């Protein structure tokens with residue numbers, strides 16, 4: 031018989047209900063799981079040739095490694111139970127990110143997965159904050175990086191530094207960011223996203239591979255954004271520009287005020 035009894039025996043009725051995929055060799059299965067907040071997750075289980083003597087290889091869209099304990103007596107129900115426990119331990123982390131995703135405009139990642147810990151949140155035109163949320167202590171002050179022209183970013187950075195002591199781990203990251211930066215974030219309820227996705231002043235597009243135009247002219251009347259790669263190529267092609275190590279110094283293509291750009295990292299897609 032084609033049917034693998036070893037697998038069949040271990041698929042109790044409650045697991046069959048959670049089965050979303052099984053390959054024809056009964057070697058790869060996908061099981062769905064719902065956490066207590068109603069988020070849907072999937073774990074992929076690859077059975078080894080000597081199953082169940084050998085532990086299966088499990089993978090899922092998670093920000094932490096998926097470590098499973100397995101003995102020869104273990105079953106797939108056991109995998110599912112451990113997966114659910116891990117999901118519950120990440121519930122607070124996902125709650126923090128879900129609030130950001132629902133109430134703000136996120137520029138990066140373009141389509142966040144459950145494994146992504148970073149969000150780049152719109153503050154205003156060509157101003158954003160990049161936060162790296164801690165998986166274990168999600169409401170702690172995250173690593174923050176403000177991006178935009180100096181004259182906008184400097185006052186925000188000063189607020190962040192002087193109000194940091196107000197950070198309250200009992201409140202969400204988004205609420206704390208509002209309090210510490212003393213701002214309201216533009217949200218889908220108040221703003222169109224298109225007003226924040228201003229295209230690059232050189233290639234006239236928004237996305238270049240996965241990059242967004244995040245190099246902003248520091249002149250307060252100009253403030254034109256460019257892709258790092260576009261600005262680098264542009265400045266290098268102008269005889270009056272000069273390069274020192276990985277930084278090119280030149281003039282803004284729009285307002286001719288001084289502008290600098292770092293050599294962009296090599297993009298594997300190119």
Ligand SMILES: [Zn+2]
Nearest residue numbers: 230233257260
């Ligand atoms: Zn460009």
Ligand SMILES: [Zn+2]
Nearest residue numbers: 247252282285
């Ligand atoms: Zn400019």
